Amino acid sequence: MLDQALTRKLRQIVGEKYFRDDKEALVAHSYDGTPMLQSLPDGVIYPADTYQVTEIMKNLASYSVPIVPRGSGSNLCGGTVPVQGGVVMVMHRMNQILEVDLENLTATVQPGIITAEFITHIESLGLFYPPDPSSMRISTIGGNIAECSGGLRGLKYGTTKDYVIGLEAVLASGEIIRTGGKLMKDVAGYDLTKLLVGSEGTLAIITEATLKLVPPPKSKKTMLAMYKDLYGAARTVSRIIEAKIIPATLEFMDNPTIRVVDDFAKLGLPRDMEAILLIEQDGDLEAVERDIELIRKICESESADRVEVAESREHAEKLLTARRSAFTALARLRPTTILEDATVPRSKIADMVLRINEIARKYNVSIATFGHAGDGNLHPTATTDARDVEEVHRVELAFEEIFEAAIELGGTITGEHGIGMVKAPFLEWKIGKTGIEVMRGIKQAFDPQNLLNPGKMFAKETRKRVVITRG
Amino acid sequence: MSKTLQLKLDYDQLTNCMRCGFCLPACPTFKETGLEQESPRGRIALMKAVADGIMDPDQAFQDQMNHCLGCRACEPACPADVKYGQLIEQARDAIEDHDVHSVPVKGLRKVFFDGVFPHRGRMKWLGRSLSIYQKSGLRKLVRGSGMMQLFPAHMREMEQVLPDATAKGVVEQLGTVYPAKGERIARVALFRGCIMDVLFSETNVNTVKLLSEAGFEVVIPNEQVCCGALHAHSGEMDRAKDLARTNLQVFKDAEIEYIVSNAGGCGALLVEYDHLLHEDSEYRELAEWFASHVIDVSKLLFEHGRIPAFTERNAGADEPVTITYQDSCHLRNVMKSSNAPRQLMKQVGNVRFVEMKEADRCCGSAGIYNVTQPEMAGQILEHKMEHVNRTGAHYLLTSNPGCLLQMKLGVRKHGARDQMEVKHVVDFLYERMSSTP
Numbered sequence: 001m002l003d004q005a006l007t008r009k010l011r012q013i014v015g016e017k018y019f020r021d022d023k024e025a026l027v028a029h030s031y032d033g034t035p036m037l038q039s040l041p042d043g044v045i046y047p048a049d050t051y052q053v054t055e056i057m058k059n060l061a062s063y064s065v066p067i068v069p070r071g072s073g074s075n076l077c078g079g080t081v082p083v084q085g086g087v088v089m090v091m092h093r094m095n096q097i098l099e100v101d102l103e104n105l106t107a108t109v110q111p112g113i114i115t116a117e118f119i120t121h122i123e124s125l126g127l128f129y130p131p132d133p134s135s136m137r138i139s140t141i142g143g144n145i146a147e148c149s150g151g152l153r154g155l156k157y158g159t160t161k162d163y164v165i166g167l168e169a170v171l172a173s174g175e176i177i178r179t180g181g182k183l184m185k186d187v188a189g190y191d192l193t194k195l196l197v198g199s200e201g202t203l204a205i206i207t208e209a210t211l212k213l214v215p216p217p218k219s220k221k222t223m224l225a226m227y228k229d230l231y232g233a234a235r236t237v238s239r240i241i242e243a244k245i246i247p248a249t250l251e252f253m254d255n256p257t258i259r260v261v262d263d264f265a266k267l268g269l270p271r272d273m274e275a276i277l278l279i280e281q282d283g284d285l286e287a288v289e290r291d292i293e294l295i296r297k298i299c300e301s302e303s304a305d306r307v308e309v310a311e312s313r314e315h316a317e318k319l320l321t322a323r324r325s326a327f328t329a330l331a332r333l334r335p336t337t338i339l340e341d342a343t344v345p346r347s348k349i350a351d352m353v354l355r356i357n358e359i360a361r362k363y364n365v366s367i368a369t370f371g372h373a374g375d376g377n378l379h380p381t382a383t384t385d386a387r388d389v390e391e392v393h394r395v396e397l398a399f400e401e402i403f404e405a406a407i408e409l410g411g412t413i414t415g416e417h418g419i420g421m422v423k424a425p426f427l428e429w430k431i432g433k434t435g436i437e438v439m440r441g442i443k444q445a446f447d448p449q450n451l452l453n454p455g456k457m458f459a460k461e462t463r464k465r466v467v468i469t470r471g
Numbered sequence: 472m473s474k475t476l477q478l479k480l481d482y483d484q485l486t487n488c489m490r491c492g493f494c495l496p497a498c499p500t501f502k503e504t505g506l507e508q509e510s511p512r513g514r515i516a517l518m519k520a521v522a523d524g525i526m527d528p529d530q531a532f533q534d535q536m537n538h539c540l541g542c543r544a545c546e547p548a549c550p551a552d553v554k555y556g557q558l559i560e561q562a563r564d565a566i567e568d569h570d571v572h573s574v575p576v577k578g579l580r581k582v583f584f585d586g587v588f589p590h591r592g593r594m595k596w597l598g599r600s601l602s603i604y605q606k607s608g609l610r611k612l613v614r615g616s617g618m619m620q621l622f623p624a625h626m627r628e629m630e631q632v633l634p635d636a637t638a639k640g641v642v643e644q645l646g647t648v649y650p651a652k653g654e655r656i657a658r659v660a661l662f663r664g665c666i667m668d669v670l671f672s673e674t675n676v677n678t679v680k681l682l683s684e685a686g687f688e689v690v691i692p693n694e695q696v697c698c699g700a701l702h703a704h705s706g707e708m709d710r711a712k713d714l715a716r717t718n719l720q721v722f723k724d725a726e727i728e729y730i731v732s733n734a735g736g737c738g739a740l741l742v743e744y745d746h747l748l749h750e751d752s753e754y755r756e757l758a759e760w761f762a763s764h765v766i767d768v769s770k771l772l773f774e775h776g777r778i779p780a781f782t783e784r785n786a787g788a789d790e791p792v793t794i795t796y797q798d799s800c801h802l803r804n805v806m807k808s809s810n811a812p813r814q815l816m817k818q819v820g821n822v823r824f825v826e827m828k829e830a831d832r833c834c835g836s837a838g839i840y841n842v843t844q845p846e847m848a849g850q851i852l853e854h855k856m857e858h859v860n861r862t863g864a865h866y867l868l869t870s871n872p873g874c875l876l877q878m879k880l881g882v883r884k885h886g887a888r889d890q891m892e893v894k895h896v897v898d899f900l901y902e903r904m905s906s907t908p
Contacts, residue, residue, distance in 0.1 A: 022531060023526050023527070023529065023531070023532075024508050024517060024526075024529075024531045024532060024535060025508060027508075027516055027517055027520040027525065027526050028506075028507040028508035028513040028516055028517065029507060030516070031490055031516060032490065033489070033490050033491050033492060034490075035489055035490070040525075072492055072495060073490075073492065073507070074491065074492040090507070092505045093505070114496075135491075135492070137493070137496050138492045138493065138495050138496060264550050264552075325493075325550045327491070327550075328489065328491045328493055328549075328550030328551050329550040329551075331487065331489045331491075331550065331551030331552075332550070332551060332552050335483065335486040335487050336486070336489070337489050337551075385486075386486065387486070
């Protein structure tokens with residue numbers, strides 16, 4: 001329960017309609033896209049501008065009330081679940097594109113704009129914003145920045161952090177910080193812009209962002225390579241990179257994923273294949289054709305059963321859309337779908353896929369794997385039932401071992417979803433004790449009262465590593 | 472009420488929602504308000520909170536359940552295949568069990584849901600009375616007297632766009648069997664609907680003649696009753712099931728290959744009779760047979776018929792006639808037919824089809840939603856009409872009586888009244904059939 005004097009002030013700041021603490025609003029903001037997590041906030045607030053955000057923060061700070069900033073709540077790491085109560089701040093009203101600067105090729109936006117709407121606008125101007133998280137039709141740019149979202153084009157174009165060049169953000173104290181700007185070069189001090197990207201709402205509330213835009217590629221070609229041998233598909237990924245070809249997209253789906261995606265998208269995907277690769281190259285037409293031909297040869301030399309090039313843009317777009325739906329389509333199998341986000345160096349993709357399958361067998365759980373194979377980012381996804389406590393426990397053990405395998409292969413525990421609550425116990429595995437201390441120091445400097453999205457990123461206890469082997 | 476909700480809500484379906492949020496952009500009420508609780512994900516979270524005992528089904532909860540249009544645009548958007556339509560019906564059913572409606576609402580509901588819709592004779596009586604009211608000068612008198620001011624604004628507006636009613640339904644006009652022209656492709660049964668047959672009996676007649684022209688023998692079983700959609704969507708499940716059982720037998724006896732619907736709203740319930748009666752061991756099998764035989768008139772014509780040639784009446788004119796189409800949500804999202812009506816209307820000569828932006832989004836009619844939730848319905852309609860007007864169409868076509876009335880209202884309130892006509896796809900096609908006298 002919030003202090004009544006505080007709620008009165010909050011209502012004064014945003015207006016009666018835009019602060020709510022009734023049960024309906026609280027329940028509807030007690031979760032995000034992560035399964036099995038739920039916690040009620042004490043209030044929900046919808047600011048209209050940066051000034052309101054600063055006023056809200058000042059008041060919350062004086063009452064030591066936690067704040068959880070939120071876009072569409074589609075994240076998968078428990079990043080916006082208000083575990084310690086407090087106020088959820090929904091950024092949807094701040095959804096304007098403030099400027100598209102055609103001379104500098106930048107766009108300045110408010111955080112609440114839906115990513116796909118922003119991209120549509122940018123493309124209508126003949127420009128290109130490459131980050132394309134699979135959730136882009138729902139997710140907001142602010143959420144993408146907070147979680148440093150990736151997507152299907154990460155391999156060639158990088159992820160959100162590579163396109164954020166300036167930020168305006170409000171600190172826990174209510175003070176405003178501005179970082180970067182419309183500059184392609186800027187080394188004035190620590191790079192606070194990059195620090196805030198992916199900070200998961202734990203350092204500041206992003207209220208405005210300046211994004212880098214690029215010219216769109218002149219042409220695109222999409223192909224599908226199908227394998228009866230899982231290892232052959234994974235090997236192909238490493239071989240393509242080895243051949244110094246960087247496709248725009250290089251996606252992997254295993255057999256269980258192919259089946260459910262096809263059930264959902266009805267595309268006639270080859271259901272008898274062990275794995276498929278969805279490959280897209282873009283750029284100048286000649287270069288695209290040359291690359292696609294080379295890739296085709298590599299696929300065939302790695303014993304691809306069939307290789308097909310999409311005959312039209314519509315067909316290609318359908319394939320990409322199908323891939324984007326993989327995560328949720330898997331939910332058709334069992335009631336609870338737990339998607340993970342392990343990443344390894346690209347040369348280790350094949351080893352990682354085999355390890356995931358071994359681990360799934362060992363714990364007798366069903367795990368489908370798909371992901372952005374080209375950048376080493378796999379999404380092993382367990383289909384289970386939250387009501388079966390024993391099975392869920394085995395799933396947790398399996399994932400623990402999968403993270404361990406990823407780190408052992410030189411990888412990381414998350415490539416694009418962030419730490420949130422879910423990965424917090426494993427963060428130390430990746431960055432070490434000293435790394436955690438440095439990060440805690442940074443958190444302390446930004447948010448001394450620990451009001452911003454508390455309970456995320458830093459766990460009370462680090463999960464003990466079960467086996468430590470170096471191979 | 473918590474107990475009833477816990478009993479009636481399908482907990483498996485509640486668990487299946489993985490909260491990915493893919494449904495959010497598909498939801499009209501979320502689009503209008505931007506509030507999580509006004510989205511399918513939010514509403515499911517509220518239902519689950521009640522089922523889990525975290526939340527009481529208070530007035531806000533009930534209002535929120537009723538605020539859903541039931542357009543089911545969230546279902547095709549949901550990769551996890553959550554049966555949202557069933558969940559919202561279960562929630563409303565539970566609320567209805569306990570609801571204390573205000574006396575006039577209670578009375579009206581009883582009159583229409585129990586007293587009129589299910590009874591063919593009374594529907595005819597209603598049609599006759601309406602017709603007398605409309606034709607006798609009584610309407611003029613009423614409108615002139617200011618008596619209509621007693622009704623809320625949205626009811627007054629609706630009264631103005633109501634088409635001329637009739638007590639002469641399709642059977643009275645054509646009989647119960649209508650032969651196929653040329654070689655018979657199949658024998659099909661028309662589901663005539665209750666509102667369709669009183670307010671749009673001409674559309675029913677045109678449907679039969681169009682089907683006949685395309686090679687279908689049409690039977691119109693006279694014992695058929697209301698489909699029960701309005702009952703089911705308003706939480707009167709038992710009543711809906713009773714109606715369904717009657718229809719099952721009537722249509723089974725008709726010995727037909729398809730059951731044709733020309734109203735998206737009715738069709739969507741007919742096609743789900745199997746779900747409606749899945750717990751009824753006696754009728755389950757028959758319900759499955761029924762559901763698998765239901766088809767929308769456009770789809771039947773397009774996929775199985777000999778499509779007649781259609782020529783625009785104004786064919787001589789230099790400029791083609793512009794048409795656009797508002798999807799019936801239930802036809803699109805439940806009966807999965809959005810291509811067939813478009814393909815058919817594109818076959819009319821000298822016609823230019825302009826797809827309107829967000830044609831797949833609910834117009835706000837949604838059964839009796841525009842009567843029960845006038846504010847939200849009005850807001851949705853206003854946004855809809857912006858897209859309609861941008862097409863500059865001469866004809867705005869639809870596939871469901873509710874949508875048809877709502878669009879007529881829209882054109883009257885926000886559109887170019889003189890230049891735009893709202894029509895059922897069937898009527899538009901029938902009038903352009905080359906062999907039409």
